Amino acid sequence: MSKQQDNILTVDGLSISYGSFNAVQNVSFSVRRGEIFGLLGPNGAGKTSTLSAVEGLLKPQAGTILVDGNNAVSKPLHARASLGVQLQSTSFQPELFVIEVLQLYAGVYGVPASKADLMGILREINLEDSAMKKFGELSGGQQQRVSLVIATIHNPKLVLLDEPTTGLDPQSRRQLWERIEAIRERGHAVLLTTHSMEEAESVCDRIAIIDHGRVIAVDTPQGMIDKHRDDPEVIAVSRRGRITLEDVFIALTGKAIRS
Amino acid sequence: METSIPKISTVLKTLLRADFTTQWRNRRAVVLTLIVPVVILALWKVFVEKMGGPFVLSNSITIGLVATGLMGYSNSIARDRDKGIFQRLRVAPLPSWTIMGSRIIVQIVMILLITTFVFIIGKQYDGITLTPLAYVLTYFTALVGGVVYLSIGQMIVGRIQNPETVNSASRFIYFIFIMSGMLGEMYINEVGKTIHDIIVWSPYGTVKTILAAGMEPAKWNNNASMALLATLGYTVVCTTLGIKWFKWNTK
Numbered sequence A: 001m002s003k004q005q006d007n008i009l010t011v012d013g014l015s016i017s018y019g020s021f022n023a024v025q026n027v028s029f030s031v032r033r034g035e036i037f038g039l040l041g042p043n044g045a046g047k048t049s050t051l052s053a054v055e056g057l058l059k060p061q062a063g064t065i066l067v068d069g070n071n072a073v074s075k076p077l078h079a080r081a082s083l084g085v086q087l088q089s090t091s092f093q094p095e096l097f098v099i100e101v102l103q104l105y106a107g108v109y110g111v112p113a114s115k116a117d118l119m120g121i122l123r124e125i126n127l128e129d130s131a132m133k134k135f136g137e138l139s140g141g142q143q144q145r146v147s148l149v150i151a152t153i154h155n156p157k158l159v160l161l162d163e164p165t166t167g168l169d170p171q172s173r174r175q176l177w178e179r180i181e182a183i184r185e186r187g188h189a190v191l192l193t194t195h196s197m198e199e200a201e202s203v204c205d206r207i208a209i210i211d212h213g214r215v216i217a218v219d220t221p222q223g224m225i226d227k228h229r230d231d232p233e234v235i236a237v238s239r240r241g242r243i244t245l246e247d248v249f250i251a252l253t254g255k256a257i258r259s
Numbered sequence B: 001m002e003t004s005i006p007k008i009s010t011v012l013k014t015l016l017r018a019d020f021t022t023q024w025r026n027r028r029a030v031v032l033t034l035i036v037p038v039v040i041l042a043l044w045k046v047f048v049e050k051m052g053g054p055f056v057l058s059n060s061i062t063i064g065l066v067a068t069g070l071m072g073y074s075n076s077i078a079r080d081r082d083k084g085i086f087q088r089l090r091v092a093p094l095p096s097w098t099i100m101g102s103r104i105i106v107q108i109v110m111i112l113l114i115t116t117f118v119f120i121i122g123k124q125y126d127g128i129t130l131t132p133l134a135y136v137l138t139y140f141t142a143l144v145g146g147v148v149y150l151s152i153g154q155m156i157v158g159r160i161q162n163p164e165t166v167n168s169a170s171r172f173i174y175f176i177f178i179m180s181g182m183l184g185e186m187y188i189n190e191v192g193k194t195i196h197d198i199i200v201w202s203p204y205g206t207v208k209t210i211l212a213a214g215m216e217p218a219k220w221n222n223n224a225s226m227a228l229l230a231t232l233g234y235t236v237v238c239t240t241l242g243i244k245w246f247k248w249n250t251k
């Protein structure tokens, strides 16, 4: 297998601007098949913008994006067919019942699914009893579970998750990570963003740190820690006696809070 | 595992099912849009003798079409865009036009339903009947008229992002149309010729003209043809601008 085929996603020289503001500048990274890849960065770093370009929601000013070999700009439908997506803020038609939302997305992804199949999917996430509730009537964690099964309803080769654990209780978080790891076990890849360095450290195979629209480091979490453990900035912010990914992250991106 | 793009027919069928379900669950709002047309049929019963059935029917249908196309359509699009519902659909492997296409088909069915509803009430309550040809022609002119209001609705959601502003803007235009329709017609002498002409050649007036003309095919004249052309012209302009300005997200 060539290197290109090893990668389910290749982002090369990506630049995105909103008006005159350059949100993403010359970003390059790739996600390998079967890995969990974390995109980390402070608020406003450009994570969601990068994902939006991969999803085809916005046209980049420059750069190439290949999803399973399909150019996201010139062959958007092919690229999106390999993608499962959970947006940072997802909403479904508030008039529809949960089961109908599932039916809608099974349909638009071309997955033949009977009502019984869909009930089976809901059973797997312990929401069988909520089939006839409206999406808005679910709790945040329940909504999150529904939007994750929708993201994976067509068994996509690459799943994009934008801050999937935000707002979840410890139980739901744990369960979510198990689901994400199950995707990896099926040989599929996950590209996610999170603000939890602890989670990224324990779950991600590789991470990229992005700041002010630029990638400043790509490595395994351990590799990144090892590489920077002797930096004076890292030692200065370290608080627990041992160096964590969070220490490296703060040292690399600075202590200031972002607007 | 093979990655394949779902068939357009499957996608459209699925979207249509969801959009019709949504419309059905909002049926109370739809009933509200029928109130003014019914009020016209009720209050204007006295005019049937003097002005003729087509006059009353065409006003009633026009108001119904304005309510559904201009207000119902634009508000639902503005809301769904603001909630990010379109963005979630657009990351699926479907062409964007199918999302709007499905919405428009639902609206076209609404146009036909409203027209049928006014026909029925008009016959039952006001005793207005048309010839079979006139009914067929009126369905056609109602479609043409309904679509011009959809295109104006599209222009509103193209220009305005905020759902509340879309709501007030569409209400405002609806109000203007009702007022001009009711008053302009009744008080031709008082409003003066210029204002009267503006009303007659506005998208309100032209739709009313073609509807009324379609109800009496024998009387279809040059004026009606001009009104039809004007309606189509408004549709082309508003659709073009509405699509050109339209953004799928509010951010």
Ligand SMILES: Nc1ncnc2c1ncn2[C@@H]1O[C@H](COP(=O)(O)OP(=O)(O)OP(=O)(O)O)[C@@H](O)[C@H]1O
Pocket (backbone or CB within 6 Å): A018, A021, A023, A041, A042, A043, A044, A045, A046, A047, A048, A049, A050, A088, B251
């Ligand atoms: N539609 C838009 N118009 C203008 N500016 C935007 C738009 N979307 C994002 N931005 C700006 O681009 C920058 C990157 O935003 P983005 O949403 O990609 O950040 P992020 O890394 O996902 O942040 P967070 O962790 O807060 O979700 C920010 O400065 C943001 O203000």
Ligand SMILES: [Mg+2]
Pocket (backbone or CB within 6 Å): A047, A048, A049, A088, A162
């Ligand atoms: Mg974000």
